[in-house]
Amino acid sequence: MEPPSYDEACLHPPALRGVSMGVTPPPTYPVTLSSPATPPPTYGEAVTMPTDPYPVLAPPMMPVTTPPQRDPNIVHQSTHISASDSRTVGQTVVAVPSQTIHSLALGEHPTVTQCPYCHHNITTQVQHIAGRAAWCTCFIFCLMGEFYNEQPEVNMRIRLLAAVGRAAVGLAAVGLAAALCAACLCVCAGATRADDKPPIPGKDIKPPIPEKDGVLQLKKSNFNRALRKHKALLVHFYAPLSGDAQRVSDAFQGAAAELRGSEVMFGVVDATQEKELLKELNATTPVTLFLNGDKKTPVHCPIPKNAASILTWLKRRAGSAADLINDIGQWDDSEEMLVVGFFKDTHQDYIQMFHSAAVDLPDTPFSLSHDDDLIKKYDIAHDVILLLRKSKLVQSYKVKGQTSKEDLLKFISVYHMDLVTEYDGQTASQILMSPVMSHAVLFANKSSDDFKSVYTAFHTAARDLRMKILFVLVDVDETRNGRLLEYFRVREADAPVIRLVNLTDQVTYHLPSDSLDADAVKTFCRKYLDGKAEPKLSSEPLPEDWDQRPVKQLVGTNMEKVAFNPNKTVFVLFYLPYSKESRGLFPLWEELASAYQDREEVVIARIDASANDIDLMMQDRYPSLRLFPALYSERVVLYTGKRNVKDMMKFVEKEMKKAKKDRVKEEEDRRKYIEAMKEEEEKMKNNTKDEL
Structure with a gap:
């Protein structure tokens, strides 16, 4: 279609x-x-x-x-x-x-x-909207910040947590809560507790650490603050009454003035007042350097003689061995001993060891030399250390592969001191800090007639035993040496006498001889070095038959118990077994003991004064005869009469009659004292009853 x-x-x-x-x-x-x-x-x-x-x-x-x-x-x-x-x-x-x-x-x-x-x-x-987690986190951190804000000992960084928490709550509505919570976590993780109270505006502002002549006055409350503030802190732990305290304090003030404005700061701590701080720091040396706030690994500094010693120590420690290369001609007329090292360039280990020794001995001039003319002058080879004084050779030391820094320090320290060093305020620290731990000490009166001969013998023995034993002289006529005599239990009347002490174990040995000639001193020292010397003890062992013979044998442990018996008259002979004069009194003492054998109230005894410590004020020489009367009072009577039986018996009888009269008075005083004590007790009982 x-x-x-x-x-x-x-x-x-x-x-x-x-x-x-x-x-x-x-x-x-x-x-x-x-x-x-x-x-x-x-x-x-x-x-x-x-x-x-x-x-x-x-x-x-x-x-x-x-x-x-x-x-x-x-x-x-x-x-x-x-x-x-x-x-x-x-x-x-x-x-x-x-x-x-x-x-x-x-x-x-x-x-x-x-x-x-x-x-x-x-x-x-x-648009970011805060959820429950962000709000809860802000709230928790806000509470934590408010809590720590009330703690005065908390650091400022953790105090900042409060402000951040509050700000997070206020800003959470605009989406910044998560970022601020992260900031809170960083602040909390980085916060640490402070040892001092934090500065609170207008209330707890910490005052500056007090200073005196540029030196910090440190205590436990401000020590950590000073440690954090200063990169290098050199501290002197001092005892106010010690011999070195004032000298080191003066050295600190001088060094502080020279290094003002540098990274090195100086401080002092009173060791008698800050014992807790010393225990915390484990301070074992008087002068200590703390670096970068580290308290666990401090650097120990030698005790300085003056400000130059401190400056030299700091310079050598921060420098190298090349700083020791200098012209030794500047010390030709100096009385100081110069340490010169001749080393091959290939032996760097020897050079570093030499520099380390120089750091530990800041008061001694050191020099490195490669001058062939000096080698010819002193007829030496390389790897040798020379000690020179006024360009004259004092001693040489051949450095070998097994040589250590300690061996080198011992060699320099020993030859830096005199062959026989007299103990005084200037040499005390040098003697005690010596690397040689075995000391032979001669206690002598420098004004006595026999001092010259005794000192000559001691000096001769020291020449043969140098580097093995340190020989020290103590003048007993010097009152400032009293503490040393007390330590060794040596009386002024005992001088001259020799004590040999090992500073490692503090064991003391006594020279058992009347004559202090060179041979006797050498024999005694060699016997000690061979470990055959008998140490001097505070008391001999108590013999089992000490009271079975007419003459009772006393020792240090039973001396006071027997001598101060209030019911016995005790006549004691204090003797030295190696003394001829002491041994000459033994027969006389036996005869006297036989005369009083039938009288229980009389005790004739003797004690070896060289082998037992005797806590009596005895200023006379040994042998010494002392009588302890039968009294409650601890009376001691020295016998100075003729040493025969007849005169000594008259002395004993006379003291017994006198003590008998004194005993009556003592008994009366004791009776009155006992009655007074009983009356006092009765009064206290009556007062207690009245109160009840």
Whole structure:
């Protein structure tokens, strides 16, 4: 069938106008559905969208075609008109439109996408909203900060936690809670407790550490603060009454003035007042250097003589062996002993050992030399250390492979001292700090007639035993040496006498000889070095038969118990077994004991004064005769009469009669004392009853 012509088609109305085809019309928009605020774009707008100046950050979107959810079939009825007949034929044409949906890929950053409503290209905005976790974390840290804010001993960094926590609560609403909580964690992790109270404005501001002449006055309360503040802190732990305290304090003040403004700071600690601090630091040397706030590994400094000693020690410690290369001619007229090292360039280990020894001896000048003229002058080879005084050779030392720094220090220290060193305030620390631990000490009166001969013998023995034993002289006539005499239990009347002491175990040995000649001193010292000398003990062992003979044998342990018995009159001979004069009194003492053998109230005894420590004020020489009367008071009477039995018996009888009279008075005083004590007890009992 041919299609109708234009004229024929115009004669009939459209099929959709007023003609019911039995097909559901397309749906309409509900009345309640609001129209979009922005009208859809025109075609021109759609094809000529302006280029976005920002790149599209979102991934490309894939169109997805889905079938319609409702039945949106649009039915069109077509009417076919022919020339022969007028029939209307209904034909259903179904048009199924496709709908494109864009899948939006949104993230934590702004992006460009297409609005599903208006189909415009838009740029998204990202807004962070605090959740429960952020709020709870802020609240917890705020509480922690408020708690530590009330603790005065907490560091300022942890105190800052309070302010950060409060700020986090206030700023959480705008999305900054997570960042501030992380800041709280960093502050809390970096916070440490301080040993001092933190500065609170207007209340607990810490005062500066007190200084005196540029030297910090340190205590336990401010020591750690000073340690953190100063990179290098040199501390002197002093005892106010010690001999070295004032000298070292003066040296500190002088060195502090020279190094003012440097990274080295000086401080002092009173060891008698800050015992807890000394225990905490485990301070074992008077002068100690602390570096970079480290309390566990301090550097021990030799006791300085003056400010120059400190400056030299710091310079040598920070320097190298090359600093010791200098012209030794400047010491030609000096009384000081110069230590010169001659080493081959290949022996770097020897050179480093030499430098280490120089650091430990800051008061001694050191020099490294390669001068061939000096080698010829002193007729030496390489790897030798020379001790020179006024260009004269004192001693040489050959360095070998097994030589240690300690061996070198011992050699220099011993020869730096005199062959026999007199003990005084200047040499005390030098003697006690000597690497030689065995000391032979001569106690003598320098004003006595026999001093010269005794000193000569002692000096001769010292020459042969140098480097093995240190020989020391103590003047018993010097009152400032009283403590030393007390330590060795030597009386002024005992001089001259020699004691040999080992500073390692503090064991003392006594020279058992009356004559102090060179041979006797050498024999005694060699016997000690061979381990055959008998040590001097505080008391001999008590013999089992000490009271079975007429003459009772006393020792240190029973001396006071027997001698001060209030019911016995005791006459004691204090003797030295190696003394001829003492041994000459033994027969006389036996005869005297036989005379009083039948009288129980009289005891004749003797004691070896060289082998037992005797706590009596005895200023006379041995042998000594002393009588202890039968009294409660500890009276001691020295016998100075003729040494025969008759005169000694008269002395004993006279003292017994006198003691008998004194005993009556003592008994009366004791009776009165006992009665007074009883009355006092009765009064106390009566007062107690009245109170009850």
